[in-house]
Amino acid sequence: MAESLPALDLVKDGKPVVVIVCDANPTYPSGGAGKKRERNAEDANRGEAQAASVLVEWIKKMTGAEVPVVSQATEAQAAIWVGRAAIRAGLRLDDLENPSREGLRIVSDGRRVLLAGQNDTATVKAACRFLEELGCRYFMDGPLGEVYPRTRHLSVDRLAIAEKPGLRMRNPKGPSWSGELWKIWNGAGGEAFNHAHAWGRYVQTELFHEHPEYFAMDAQGQRKPGQWLCTSNPELRRYFARRVIEVIRAGTRHPSISPPDGRGYCQCPACRAQDDPHILEPSSGTVSVSKRYTDFLDAVARLVARECPDSVLSFYCYADYTQPPALGRKLSPNLCPVIAPIRYCRLHPIGDPGCPGRLQQVEMIEGWRQEAERFGYYNYMYNLADGTLPFFKFTACQKEFPYLASRGLEVMTLEVLSNWHVYGPHIYLGLRLAYAPDADAEAIMEDYWQKFYGPNAAPFMKAYWMSLDAATLRLKTHAGGFYGLREIYTPEFLHACGERLRQAAQAAQSDLVLAERVALHTEGWKNAVAMREIEEATAQGDFTRAQSVYERMIERLRTLAAKRWANAEYATAYLERFLGKTLQAAARATQPPSRVLQVLPDTWRVSDDEHDQGTAKGWYAESLDDSQWQVVSAYTRTLSSQGHNATTILWYRNNFAVPEKHEGLFLAFLEADGLAEVYVNGRKLEPTVDGRKTADSLAPKRVFFEVDATMAVKPGNNLLAVRVDNRKITELFLGGILRPVILIERPV
Numbered sequence: 001m002a003e004s005l006p007a008l009d010l011v012k013d014g015k016p017v018v019v020i021v022c023d024a025n026p027t028y029p030s031g032g033a034g035k036k037r038e039r040n041a042e043d044a045n046r047g048e049a050q051a052a053s054v055l056v057e058w059i060k061k062m063t064g065a066e067v068p069v070v071s072q073a074t075e076a077q078a079a080i081w082v083g084r085a086a087i088r089a090g091l092r093l094d095d096l097e098n099p100s101r102e103g104l105r106i107v108s109d110g111r112r113v114l115l116a117g118q119n120d121t122a123t124v125k126a127a128c129r130f131l132e133e134l135g136c137r138y139f140m141d142g143p144l145g146e147v148y149p150r151t152r153h154l155s156v157d158r159l160a161i162a163e164k165p166g167l168r169m170r171n172p173k174g175p176s177w178s179g180e181l182w183k184i185w186n187g188a189g190g191e192a193f194n195h196a197h198a199w200g201r202y203v204q205t206e207l208f209h210e211h212p213e214y215f216a217m218d219a220q221g222q223r224k225p226g227q228w229l230c231t232s233n234p235e236l237r238r239y240f241a242r243r244v245i246e247v248i249r250a251g252t253r254h255p256s257i258s259p260p261d262g263r264g265y266c267q268c269p270a271c272r273a274q275d276d277p278h279i280l281e282p283s284s285g286t287v288s289v290s291k292r293y294t295d296f297l298d299a300v301a302r303l304v305a306r307e308c309p310d311s312v313l314s315f316y317c318y319a320d321y322t323q324p325p326a327l328g329r330k331l332s333p334n335l336c337p338v339i340a341p342i343r344y345c346r347l348h349p350i351g352d353p354g355c356p357g358r359l360q361q362v363e364m365i366e367g368w369r370q371e372a373e374r375f376g377y378y379n380y381m382y383n384l385a386d387g388t389l390p391f392f393k394f395t396a397c398q399k400e401f402p403y404l405a406s407r408g409l410e411v412m413t414l415e416v417l418s419n420w421h422v423y424g425p426h427i428y429l430g431l432r433l434a435y436a437p438d439a440d441a442e443a444i445m446e447d448y449w450q451k452f453y454g455p456n457a458a459p460f461m462k463a464y465w466m467s468l469d470a471a472t473l474r475l476k477t478h479a480g481g482f483y484g485l486r487e488i489y490t491p492e493f494l495h496a497c498g499e500r501l502r503q504a505a506q507a508a509q510s511d512l513v514l515a516e517r518v519a520l521h522t523e524g525w526k527n528a529v530a531m532r533e534i535e536e537a538t539a540q541g542d543f544t545r546a547q548s549v550y551e552r553m554i555e556r557l558r559t560l561a562a563k564r565w566a567n568a569e570y571a572t573a574y575l576e577r578f579l580g581k582t583l584q585a586a587a588r589a590t591q592p593p594s595r596v597l598q599v600l601p602d603t604w605r606v607s608d609d610e611h612d613q614g615t616a617k618g619w620y621a622e623s624l625d626d627s628q629w630q631v632v633s634a635y636t637r638t639l640s641s642q643g644h645n646a647t648t649i650l651w652y653r654n655n656f657a658v659p660e661k662h663e664g665l666f667l668a669f670l671e672a673d674g675l676a677e678v679y680v681n682g683r684k685l686e687p688t689v690d691g692r693k694t695a696d697s698l699a700p701k702r703v704f705f706e707v708d709a710t711m712a713v714k715p716g717n718n719l720l721a722v723r724v725d726n727r728k729i730t731e732l733f734l735g736g737i738l739r740p741v742i743l744i745e746r747p748v
């Protein structure tokens with residue numbers, strides 16, 4: 001491109017040519033990476049100091065030259081002007097209209113660079129954006145995620161960049177992770193619209209003695225001190241609003257008014273009269289409480305608006321108040337519903353015609369849009385009960401961000417587990433799209449493939465990640481957990497992925513950093529390989545092998561966490577909780593002198609029992625003809641992928657063989673999702689967990705348990721019948737028997 005002025009040299013022969021002009025001293029405590037503080041938009045010194053130090057550090061990484069920072073320079077001097085200094089030098093920001101005042105501008109005219117943002121964070125972002133023009137990227141939090149060209153000469157062409165974020169708040173957050181500079185660089189920031197569970201902040205339980213009528217009534221008609229409130233009470237509404245106003249005046253501009261976690265809904269007649277018993281929450285099948293809570297929150301918001309008109313009050317649309325309330329009136333404009341689809345399938349994008357839950361979500365979002373002036377979205381960027389299997393929500397991100405923005409989205413929280421080895425690409429993509437929802441997702445990822453892995457390895461790594469996305473989209477299962485994902489990881493698919501990673505490693509081998517990035521993501525694939533091995537060993541009843549693979553996997557994940565390739569806590573936390581305990585219990589139960597006699601087949605006869613008649617009809621009896629019952633796989637596939645309803649009572653039947661002579665015989669269930677009852681040859685058996693009897697002779701959900709079948713069995717063929725009650729949904733949407741059932745012989 002023809003330029004009327006030559007490019008501005010920043011560094012020549014490894015020596016700085018420019019200075020950075022900045023009012024703040026870059027050694028000002030900038031609270032760089034690692035510090036978690038609420039940023040104060042007025043604290044320009046802090047933003048400018050951080051912006052200047054980011055520029056100095058990264059230009060040094062690129063060139064080895066340390067550009068001096070000065071507080072003043074002449075017009076003629078070659079310089080990068082930052083923040084207020086840039087504005088004094090002529091940079092305009094006042095024309096960048098946006099509600100959160102986060103516009104930024106970068107101008108380079110061949111003589112000087114001017115860069116600044118409308119607030120503290122935006123000024124830092126402007127510095128990062130400028131570095132991107134010089135070829136830098138920050139793809140992943142930590143040194144391995146830093147991409148920068150190495151050169152002894154650095155110059156910048158004419159630039160005129162103006163940007164503002166597409167959403168008023170972009171908030172990537174997750175446990176044991178701060179990543180401040182990484183977040184700002186890639187677009188985090190905006191106004192702090194708080195939306196966490198909050199009622200306890202306004203109505204303290206000590207108030208119970210004075211005003212028990214403010215608190216929720218339980219099903220027995222008793223008021224209970226706690227976080228749940230009697231929201232139909234007009235006096236409570238006024239009290240609550242006064243407390244919210246106090247919190248705003250104490251400095252929280254946009255406080256949350258979200259109900260508590262859990263389901264302690266008030267059962268008093270006045271509150272219940274607000275619910276329409278015919279409107280059910282589809283994710284749970286129980287009566288929706290959206291109307292009563294939205295009515296309450298709206299009343300509070302109207303009272304607060306009189307005193308604090310600029311505060312926005314957010315609340316989760318969550319649990320049994322996920323659906324729009326149909327109040328018949330527009331909500332107060334200062335109210336922001338934040339849709340948090342915790343009970344929805346995490347594998348498919350919003351509006352996917354093959355996914356009933358995600359399809360329903362469109363209706364839900366449109367409904368809220370009709371009642372509320374604004375809304376937010378809480379985006380779960382990982383699987384619950386995470387098995388640390390590689391997961392790439394490319395298509396979901398590509399479709400959802402522009403759709404939500406087109407519906408008027410203002411707030412996006414991205415809940416992230418910073419397990420970069422399995423989620424790296426979509427953590428990055430999600431935040432970039434939250435900043436610019438209409439950006440080209442494919443172009444963002446093409447840039448990532450090319451720069452993160454280098455052009456030689458890029459095609460292989462792109463093929464690897466895109467094959468994961470495609471396989472996830474094809475899945476017929478709808479789950480919130482990794483149980484659904486295991487259907488992707490067939491031996492053939494794992495092999496194909498392994499081949500791509502091997503080719504990528506070969507292509508990247510001459511560059512240590514690129515090779516390490518391929519290695520980072522190969523570690524994620526190793527998780528899927530290990531998980532497959534564990535499942536195979538489990539299916540053979542070989543718990544010694546299953547446990548040793550598991551333990552090696554945990555050890556490897558800890559070394560990844562130590563390198564910051566995985567989250568310090570959640571590299572292993574879900575695995576330990578959802579898999580480790582089961583394997584340990586199974587290994588203990590089968591160690592000598594016990595031994596595994598048989599692993600029951602994966603296939604069972606199954607019938608729904610929606611009206612709870614199975615017990616009365618004797619579905620446990622040997623004589624019952626179950627030949628018309630559906631045959632399903634228990635542990636190689638989820639129920640939903642077999643077209644089976646998982647949120648009801650299910651009866652399972654199977655057979656097992658018993659030898660003529662034997663010691664004590666025990667049936668062990670590795671995992672069932674639902675309260676289980678077990679019958680052998682028509683006889684109900686008492687479940688035990690860790691050798692202890694359970695309440696009501698029901699085995700608890702998703703916990704290893706046994707039944708002593710010694711007295712119920714006979715030589716030859718035996719009938720096992722299991723009733724699994726999964727009417728109360730869990731966020732995993734699994735239901736039924738999830739892992740193998742084994743027959744153990746144990747001397748008694």
Ligand SMILES: [Zn+2]
Nearest residue numbers: 230266268271
């Ligand atoms: Zn009530």
Ligand SMILES: [Zn+2]
Nearest residue numbers: 345348355478
């Ligand atoms: Zn789905």
